[in-house]
Amino acid sequence: MRHMVLIRLDPGQAADGPSETLLADMNTLLEEMTKAGVLLDTAGLGVEDTVRIRQTGGAQTVLDGPFTESKEIIGGYCLLQTRSTEEAVEWASRFLRVHGPEWDLEVEVRKVEGGQN
Amino acid sequence: MGSRGRSPKGRGRPELNPETARAPGPGAERARRAVEAAWRIEWPRLVAGLTRLVGDIATAEELAQDALVAALEQWPGAGVPPNPGGWLMLTAKHRAVDRIRRDANFARKLELLGRQTQFEAAEPSAPEPGIADDLLRMIFTACHPVLTPPARAALTLRMVGGLTTTEIARAYLVPESTVAQRIVRAKRTIAAKRIPYEVPEGAELTARLDSVLEVVYLIFNEGYTATSGERWVRAELCEDALRLARTLAALLPQEPEAHALAALIELQASRTTARSAAGNGLVLLPDQDRSHWNRLYIQRGFAALARAHTLNRTHAREPGRYALQAAIAAVHAMAPSAEETDWRRIAGLYAMLAQRFPSPVVELNRAVAVAMVHGPAAGLELADAVAATGTLDDYHLLHAVRGDLLSRLGRDAEARTAFRRAAELTANETEREMLLARAR
Numbered sequence: 001m002r003h004m005v006l007i008r009l010d011p012g013q014a015a016d017g018p019s020e021t022l023l024a025d026m027n028t029l030l031e032e033m034t035k036a037g038v039l040l041d042t043a044g045l046g047v048e049d050t051v052r053i054r055q056t057g058g059a060q061t062v063l064d065g066p067f068t069e070s071k072e073i074i075g076g077y078c079l080l081q082t083r084s085t086e087e088a089v090e091w092a093s094r095f096l097r098v099h100g101p102e103w104d105l106e107v108e109v110r111k112v113e114g115g116q117n
Numbered sequence: 118m119g120s121r122g123r124s125p126k127g128r129g130r131p132e133l134n135p136e137t138a139r140a141p142g143p144g145a146e147r148a149r150r151a152v153e154a155a156w157r158i159e160w161p162r163l164v165a166g167l168t169r170l171v172g173d174i175a176t177a178e179e180l181a182q183d184a185l186v187a188a189l190e191q192w193p194g195a196g197v198p199p200n201p202g203g204w205l206m207l208t209a210k211h212r213a214v215d216r217i218r219r220d221a222n223f224a225r226k227l228e229l230l231g232r233q234t235q236f237e238a239a240e241p242s243a244p245e246p247g248i249a250d251d252l253l254r255m256i257f258t259a260c261h262p263v264l265t266p267p268a269r270a271a272l273t274l275r276m277v278g279g280l281t282t283t284e285i286a287r288a289y290l291v292p293e294s295t296v297a298q299r300i301v302r303a304k305r306t307i308a309a310k311r312i313p314y315e316v317p318e319g320a321e322l323t324a325r326l327d328s329v330l331e332v333v334y335l336i337f338n339e340g341y342t343a344t345s346g347e348r349w350v351r352a353e354l355c356e357d358a359l360r361l362a363r364t365l366a367a368l369l370p371q372e373p374e375a376h377a378l379a380a381l382i383e384l385q386a387s388r389t390t391a392r393s394a395a396g397n398g399l400v401l402l403p404d405q406d407r408s409h410w411n412r413l414y415i416q417r418g419f420a421a422l423a424r425a426h427t428l429n430r431t432h433a434r435e436p437g438r439y440a441l442q443a444a445i446a447a448v449h450a451m452a453p454s455a456e457e458t459d460w461r462r463i464a465g466l467y468a469m470l471a472q473r474f475p476s477p478v479v480e481l482n483r484a485v486a487v488a489m490v491h492g493p494a495a496g497l498e499l500a501d502a503v504a505a506t507g508t509l510d511d512y513h514l515l516h517a518v519r520g521d522l523l524s525r526l527g528r529d530a531e532a533r534t535a536f537r538r539a540a541e542l543t544a545n546e547t548e549r550e551m552l553l554a555r556a557r
Contacts, residue, residue, distance in 0.1 A: 001356075035249060035367040036158065037360030040413060079413070081356060083157060083280075090154035097199055114390075 002040065002112035003088035005078040005095070009105035011047040011066075025098040033080070033091060044076040075105075085111065145193050152189050155201045160185070160279040163205050165251035168314055171213060174258070174276070174304050180216075184209035202248075252277065253316045253368050259303075260329040261312050268303040269332045270339070271296050277364070278357050288354040289339065326369075330378045330439060333361045337382050341389070352389060359386055366421060373428035376421045377439035383418035384446035387411040399547055403455035415450045422447055441470045460489035477508045481515055484522075493525040513542035517552060524555070533557075 018026070033039035050065030067073065078095065082088045092107045099105060160181065167177035184205045198204040259272040274280045274288075282300065286293040306312075317325050340354030359382055366372075366379040391409035394400050422443045429436055436444070445466045452458040467483035480503045488496025500519050509515040520535035536556035540549045 031367075035252070035364055037363035037367070040417070081360065083353065083356070084154065086150040086154035087157045090151060090158060093151075093197070 001082065001085070001088075003080045003082065003085065003092075004110045004112055005080060005088070005092045006074050006108040006110065007076040007078070007095070007105065008073060008108065009075045009103070011073055011075065013103060013105075019100075022099060029094060029098055033078075038080050038082050038087075038091060040079040040081050042076070042078040045074055047073060047075070079112075085109070149189070149193065151197050152185075152192050155188065155192075155197065155205075156185050157279050159202045159205050161252060161255065161277050162202060162248050163209060164276055165255040166206060166248065167209055167213070168258075169251055169254065170210070172314065174307065180209040180212050181205070183212045249368050250316070252364070254314050256329055256365065256368075257316050257325055258307060258312060258314050260325075260332045261307065262325070262328045263310055263312065264303050264306060265299075266332070266335060268299045268306075269328070270336050271299045272303045273332050273361065274336065274357060275300055278361055280357065288351070288357070326372060326374065329365065330374060333358055333365060334378060334382070334439075336361065337385070341385060355386055355389060358382060366424075371428065373425040373432075373434065374437040374439050376428065377425040377437060377443050380418045380421035380425060381439050381443035381446055383414045383421060384443060384450050387414035387418065387450065399545065402449060407454065410450070418443065418450065419447060435473065436469075438470065438474045441466055441473070445470075458489075460486055464490050477503050477506060478512070481509065481512075481518060485518055488522055488525075493522040497522040497526065511542060513539045513548075513552075515539075516542065520552075520555065 030039060030042065047066060050067065052063040052065070052067075054061045054063065078092070080088045080091055082091070089109050092109050096105065096107060163181040163184065164174070164177050167180050168174050171177050171180065187208050188201075188205060192198070255276050256273065259276050260269045264272065271285055271289075274285050275282070280288075282293055282296050286296045289296065316322065337355055337358035340351040340356075340358060362375075362379040362382045366375045369375040387410050388402075388405060390411065391405040391407065392400055400406075422440070425440045425443070426436070428434075429440065445463055448459050448463050448466070464483065464486035467479065467486050471479050471483050481500060484496045484499035484503065487499055497519070500515070500522060503509055504515060504519065516535045516539035520532045520539060523529075523535060524532035533556045536552050540552035540556060543549050543552065
């Protein structure tokens with residue numbers, strides 16, 4: 001089964017970007033996920049130039065970011081293929097664990113619906 | 118430390134046992150699930166690492182199992198440690214040392230193997246540098262050609278894929294005892310034949326890699342060409358093979374055929390959904406709704422195939438059997454519709470495949486491609502040549518292909534005979550009905 005792991009964080013925290021240590025730890029983790037055959041895709045998502053288009057009653061409203069409700073910002077994602085939801089949750093939890101105490105972040109693990117793969 | 122007595126004896130990875138898992142409190146269930154996940158993730162690496170240390174898969178499994186039971190007891194209270202793999206390995210090593218002290222015979226064996234010093238020298242809390250090597254050793258041992266193909270598949274799924282005996286049995290639609298016995302026998306054979314726990318080098322590696330890749334492909338096919346049973350379980354087997362193929366490609370980044378196999382499996386797996394109809398029937402390639410093909414898998418397949426080609430070019434090597442098969446799968450994946458398929462390219466690839474890795478099945482597939490390019494008469498000539506060898510007499514697709522080509526040539530009576538023969542031979546009910554309909 002596949003799970004989309006959505007990573008929410010306050011982009012204000014990462015003003016200087018992630019530390020060298022975090023980048024190294026993250027690389028190790030991603031390599032581990034690759035070697036376990038579970039990582040399908042992963043990327044960070046930019047915060048600049050964020051645009052929301054809302055459609056209500058057939059009319060579209062374009063909202064240009066940056067947005068203030070920082071907790072709503074999805075900073076990145078991982079698409080995982082595992083045998084169980086628990087396994088995906090554990091990988092997501094490991095992703096959080098490599099971050100130091102200075103980080104305040106949250107992941108959401110969502111099952112990809114439909115199909116058999 | 119004193120949990121040995123509570124572990125299910127000699128059964129390898131413990132299935133989650135409610136008796137050991139029960140812990141009071143609202144967070145207990147969550148902790149249990151966390152432990153289960155950690156087991157799934159850590160089991161292969163744990164057993165592989167321990168096998169290197171103790172020199173024996175069965176002992177390694179027991180030690181790993183003890184460590185996992187300890188985790189089940191301690192993590193719900195103490196929380197999941199920051200490095201679960203390291204924690205489990207350290208715990209397992211402690212058990213091993215306990216055992217050495219208790220068991221003079223075990224100690225003597227270890228000393229004979231010169232491994233006791235390794236235990237003491239090992240820096241247990243440091244990240245294991247050799248995890249990739251350990252896993253590779255396990256794959257090459259589990260896929261050793263002295264084992265029967267079903268034993269290789271079962272052992273690989275268990276030791277490298279981290280599946281339980283129950284899961285393997287369900288996936289293969291065989292009794293659990295059969296799987297357990299296959300695994301026990303395989304481990305016994307490995308010990309009796311003194312199969313070295315190592316990754317071979319040079320020409321030996323190339324030869325043995327064939328067996329490793331074949332096992333993963335056979336596992337995939339077992340799930341992909343399901344003729345009976347609960348479909349979802351078989352789809353899981355496809356996923357297990359996908360993960361194994363990706364693992365192999367990541368562990369052997371310089372081996373073009375490892376990437377080629379991953380490419381082939383990704384490309385074939387991309388069609389899983391489109392391939393089965395609502396009524397549990399099989400939808401053949403030309404009839405599939407291509408919008409249901411999984412684009413991500415296709416892209417991953419292309420990327421893996423490109424990697425294989427680059428490696429082959431760098432080392433001035435000819436593409437191997439999986440690279441050629443993946444290239445054929447890629448041509449299908451690229452076609453926006455069945456009508457727009459580049460059959461000329463596919464026929465060319467089959468010609469290369471037939472020349473380098475000749476087999477009657479490849480020749481039959483080539484006949485189909487040639488018929489698409491040069492017409493049914495040219496295809497029939499090739500199919501008849503295959504039929505004349507008699508090797509595929511019992512293979513329903515030979516007769517189905519001949520029936521199709523004969524009917525396109527207007528030789529209806531011969532076509533009916535061929536379709537009837539194909540219908541007699543197929544094990545799939547849906548396919549049989551389809552063939553009988555064409556025989557009328």
